[in-house]
Amino acid sequence: MPMKQFLSAHDVDSIDDLIDLARRHKRKPRNLEDLGYGKTIINLFFNPSLRTRISTEKAGLNLGFDVITYDASGGWNIEFETGAVMNLDTAEHVREAAGVLSQYCDILCVRSFPSLTDKEADYADRVMKSFVQYATVPVVSLESATRHPLQSLADCLTISEHSHRPRPKVVLTWAPHPRRLPQAVANSFAEWMVEWDKVDLTICNPEGFDLAPEFTAGAQVVHHQAEAFRGADFIYAKNWSSYDDYGATASLPDWIIDESKMALTNNAYFMHCLPVRRNVVVTDGVIESPRSLVLQQANNRTWAAQAVLGRMQTK
């Protein structure tokens, strides 16, 4: 079924169908090269991007769209408050921004990171939701304050390609990082794993770093890596800052993913969305091992994006 928006797993009829479509694009990237003829995709980035930007551009071009990427990270300040008197730092209201961009494209893709300071605004996904509200074309999330659904779909595809038994054990584990990071990738991964319902998901993080309950319902949450890793088929590592003590981080170098921990698993594959800080998040030995899927995940970003863009309901 065509999609009117792609913000989360809940916008998808059947994750399996979408994975299957992505797989077909991977085999024959130009098979639908006329689908986007005469149509335009705008990629609007309020934050930097490498993988997402390039894979989404490739996906759009493979489908025959014109693709225009607009980097707004330099400081195009947008007003989100209704009724605001805009005599300060904001130069354009999201009503006009979304309205105007809708004039120029058939699909509007948006990336906007959280503030990590205003929990309420972040978890209302205000930027993304405002664009959805005021755009007159379908909106695709290139990562919002709370989710990164194209990453999660690529992760589903990657797991499906390497899963050789029913309901493999997938572990999403917190890992150390020197900076405060969003929860979006972790939230989204949990949401998709639960929604997909083809794996058993265990989430493993330090006390104080539980994700928001809306994302983890249906998964087992534990606070010790050894317990989580036992029997795991896939280890998905990611740092995130605290949801409860919003935006706080902690120095817990022992949470690094190393060979000894991987030895506890069922010869698990190692996954990470990249970029990754080596020897902080994961050791060289683990990420360079034949069980590391990080490059396959990056590759699958293209096919996930192509499946989604090709399914959006354009005029």
Next chain:
Amino acid sequence: MPMKQFLSAHDVDSIDDLIDLARRHKRKPRNLEDLGYGKTIINLFFNPSLRTRISTEKAGLNLGFDVITYDASGGWNIEFETGAVMNLDTAEHVREAAGVLSQYCDILCVRSFPSLTDKEADYADRVMKSFVQYATVPVVSLESATRHPLQSLADCLTISEHSHRPRPKVVLTWAPHPRRLPQAVANSFAEWMVEWDKVDLTICNPEGFDLAPEFTAGAQVVHHQAEAFRGADFIYAKNWSSYDDYGATASLPDWIIDESKMALTNNAYFMHCLPVRRNVVVTDGVIESPRSLVLQQANNRTWAAQAVLGRMQTK
């Protein structure tokens, strides 16, 4: 007739023909999709742009051009003085810059804002004119220090689509803004309205904010909004800094366009080139009313650009 440059209304044989061409592109965007085959448009931006950049890219792609956008706003300092000893901050002379870019494209589009400090250089349109002088391909203005002709052509198209009686009354009105803005949009709008000769133009601004006489000859200039708005069919709002006291601005919140002022008009349409500061320039009520044409204006940027690019005399 093919155009060798597009810098102002004076470069256009017949504004009506150009509007008509834009209208045809709007109905069938890909009707001339082979026109630009094997040819390249370079969009050179010395200042930021959203609408202009995206609409011009779309217009070029619709015509089959390759389009390369180059953002020089980061600080590619160009020398404009003849004979300069370039041992300071400028790294390339405009002779080479224009000459080199001419090697790489068939149409060179340039945006360069005024300094708002050096009136003489700004009103000589030194940057734009230097590129015209040294380029060997046609130059299209994406907004210069003094004019924004693609905006004005889109405005003509928008007015023509919503004008239902001969010689409607069009009012260009100054409006408040917290920052110092160029006069380019206002100059250009006045110039095109007068040159087009299909409307009666009234310009309305505070004392001390009269535009340069070269742009306003043929229009009525008044200094009270109530007087100007009476019987108006179109209200075009825009802030500009002073031409006489060059670059100066003034805090005059009473000049905001609100419902009470619109009530004085002949049920006028509201126009603005965007981005617009809500509740400073115009109230929410006016910009969100069914008589607001701001999104249509933005949409028409694409078709105006397509009409112009398709008319440029390429090799």
Next chain:
Amino acid sequence: MPMKQFLSAHDVDSIDDLIDLARRHKRKPRNLEDLGYGKTIINLFFNPSLRTRISTEKAGLNLGFDVITYDASGGWNIEFETGAVMNLDTAEHVREAAGVLSQYCDILCVRSFPSLTDKEADYADRVMKSFVQYATVPVVSLESATRHPLQSLADCLTISEHSHRPRPKVVLTWAPHPRRLPQAVANSFAEWMVEWDKVDLTICNPEGFDLAPEFTAGAQVVHHQAEAFRGADFIYAKNWSSYDDYGATASLPDWIIDESKMALTNNAYFMHCLPVRRNVVVTDGVIESPRSLVLQQANNRTWAAQAVLGRMQTK
């Protein structure tokens, strides 16, 4: 023969064949417009670029590639040390960066300037060589710490177009500049001239500014311009900082290329890779004379890039 990398003259079977190919592209730019069908070129810039970026994009598009340019100059800090514990400023290891980009493209083009402070790292060409090592697609240099081979190939093409006697005398001369510049263009020009073996190369620079011996073997090196210019057919001007006293510069305004020095030559052509500081490196009179080839060199960048990109061994 297809090339697996294009980093220096040593990667080229026959410079004459490559010049000939570039010449054919120049005559018929779209003659091989299906060659890149379904394939992608990524241009990765760690430093700013005008000529290189636009000419490489044009070249790729002429060959039917999708071309994605990624500007990493804003601060995507990459780790190059094996085994590094990445808890400081670097966010991604070159193993992942190169590995990921290889997933998204068929040819990876990279620009990375030298530090001019760490001679060893610069002359090991660490950035470029690391990308070559970890990429799984062919890498093309868009200028590295030590060489600028696409510029040199364009220079060979330009000389070949204007050379009307066997073994013309080509002089590479140091020229003044207010800033510290890399040696890459000069190194590369020397390397290609020697390897090409169609010209007699004389290099002329102040004492203390000799280039690294690996690039100048086979050329005559002199320290007085008058001696070098006598009988020259081509004068190629370029500033570079010292190799011996690494990165140091000197104020030597007398080394400017002016009419009186050009009068010593055999009516030589003047060449420079641009951008050039007028009246510091070269006088207005020389660069504007009919013997100046600077715009032709810039034009030939496109055809050189097209010859190289079309020769890369893609999957």
